Amino acid sequence: MKEQTNIPTGKVERASRFVTTGLKVGTNYIKHYTKKLLDPSLSKDQLHADNAEDIYDTLSDLKGSALKVAQMLSMDKGMLPKAYTDKFAMSQYSAPPLSGPLVVNTFVKTLGQSPFQLYDKFEMKAANAASIGQVHRAWKWDKPLAIKIQYPGVANSVKSDLRIVKPFAIRIVGMNEVDMDKYFDEIESKLLEETDYKLELRRSVELSALCTHIPNLVFPSYYPELSSERIITMDWLDGFHLKEFLLRNPSQEVRNKIGQALWDFYQFQVHTLKTVHADPHPGNFLMRDNGTVGIFDFGCVKEIPEDFYINYFLLVDKEVIKDEVRRRQIYTNLEMIHSSDTEKEITFFSELFQKMIDMLTLPFTLDSFDFGDESYFNDIYAYMDYVSNLKEVRDSKVARGSRHSLYVNRTYFGLYSILSDLKANIKTGYPANTPAFHQQ
Structure with missing residues (x-):
């Protein structure tokens, strides 16, 4: 999978990507209805597939809140046409990963050292990449570790991203804007929490400990000394x-x-x-x-x-x-x-x-x-x-x-x-x- 060398973090740059995508979606509708004039029996399957492709390509490049909304929509089978759920489901663990220099830069900025200094071995190629961050494999203390790294700019773009993505969600889901406002407030609060890796680390430790008695569940151990506001180190499962x-x-x-x-x-x-x-x-x-x-x-x-x-x-x-x-x-x-x-x-x-x-x-x-x-x-x-x-x-x-x-x-x-x-x-x-x- 092709790596990303940068993620748009400025509000104007991110907004312009959405505008461009909106124009593509509009063009897809024009193409569809032009073809339907010639063939009235034409279904919307290709329209949905084209729109899903264009929207996902934009969201996967932007990462963060925009891609997270797509991930949430992909879970609601029956709410979206299948083309959207299939494409958006890729955001669960198959989004394009960040390039090596961006990964190293995150370590140096938040932990003061490169991953090669912190771990005995660190795999630069991401094991998987999702909406908020990606996971790399590393080794230390003779054990395999999973290193979760947050994408740059994610925390700062939550509010602006949701304002931009709302019209897409309204159009895709068919929901009135009045319905979306209350729920987008809830989504915003949860997304802001998800970008707080220190909060996630604390919750991970506490909730894992409380649930260990449940049969057939396995939880990793977490390592605060190798974690930061944008990095979480845990056991590899x-x-x-x-x-x-x-x-x-x-x-x-x-x-x-x-x-x-x-x-x-x-x-x-x-x-x-x-x-x-x-x-x-x-x-x-x-x-x-x-x-x-x-x-x-x-x-x-x-x-x-x-x-x-x-x-x-x-x-x-x-x-x-x-x-x-x-x-x-x-x-x-x-x-x-x-x-x-x-x-x-x-x-x-x-x-x-x-x-x-x-x-x-x-x-x-x-x-x-x-x-x-x-x-x-x-x-x-x-x-x-x-x-x-x-x-x-x-x-x-x-x-x-x-x-x-x-x-x-x-x-x-x-x-x-x-x-x-x-x-x-x-x-x-x-x-x-x-x-x-x-x-x-």
């Missing part, structure tokens, strides 16, 4: 990213073990710690043939407020949901319906949300669940597509759903997606001793 792992044709038993470990990992964080690893894309997990899984990235962590947690998981309780008055109050607490809504709007959105909740929480209501059931996910995607095309939803003037729901929902969607790809059949069920049930 062997294993395979999801796509590579599945090509090895693992047995159903191994798939189930890994799926169960991930499910237990997230349930413990959500229900016990109220603090959760909120970036469950395949690039953050390394799967092994023995059914264990390595977890090494705590850059994106969502702390779940108690009142949101209680209301969110009360929606799992069928007895609570049967009470119309209480159900409406929970929807109001979660900002799914608003005091400004008419009775007709309340009824419409309540019915819409309830069906979606019933579908998405089905695994919680059963003792075990087969995530290899393709019909389950096909039904979810079909319903989401149906909802997104409803006139009442498109014309809604208010954002529906608390800002806290963005990363909690994203966490479960990401987890479900991985479990679906694994075709894991695992023990699920909702832990009945959690606070939500005691609020009845």
Whole structure:
């Protein structure tokens, strides 16, 4: 893969890249509709493929927040055309890496020495590269290490990048700008945290220690003395990213073990710690043939407020949901319906949300669940597509759903997606001793 010798860091230079890309996307639309005049049956598949290629090429060069948004969108299967999800998924661990001089410069600026002085051996070629940083392999103390290096200019460009990328997200997702504002504030706060490697190091150490009791999970040790605001040094974990792992044709038993470990990992964080690893894309997990899984990235962590947690998981309780008055109050607490809504709007959105909740929480209501059931996910995607095309939803003037729901929902969607790809059949069920049930 071709290396990058520089990353545009100035606001004007980065903005101009987006403008150029916007012109390309506009040209793609003109080409598409010109061809459609000659062939009315022409689908949008090629249009989506061309747009995805042009947008990804720009985002992968810019790195940082812009590419991170693409990564987030790639996890939401059913939200985007397949051309976008396939292309944007490359940002999880296959973005173009930085060149050697930029890597060395980062070490000298933040740790005062080159990587060749700090480690016994350092591989200049990146092992993988994603949206915020890239990973190199090194050796010290007779052990292999993983060195995570943040791209230059990432932290300083978060706010400006999100302002620029918002129109693209609105057009691709089909969401109103009023919906995006509240959620982009939440995204901005999380991206700023992700660029703080000292915070990530502390969270990595703390959360790893709290989760070591969960079977079949493997966490690296971290080395603060070889870390800085833009570098994190940790143990190298062997294993395979999801796509590579599945090509090895693992047995159903191994798939189930890994799926169960991930499910237990997230349930413990959500229900016990109220603090959760909120970036469950395949690039953050390394799967092994023995059914264990390595977890090494705590850059994106969502702390779940108690009142949101209680209301969110009360929606799992069928007895609570049967009470119309209480159900409406929970929807109001979660900002799914608003005091400004008419009775007709309340009824419409309540019915819409309830069906979606019933579908998405089905695994919680059963003792075990087969995530290899393709019909389950096909039904979810079909319903989401149906909802997104409803006139009442498109014309809604208010954002529906608390800002806290963005990363909690994203966490479960990401987890479900991985479990679906694994075709894991695992023990699920909702832990009945959690606070939500005691609020009845």
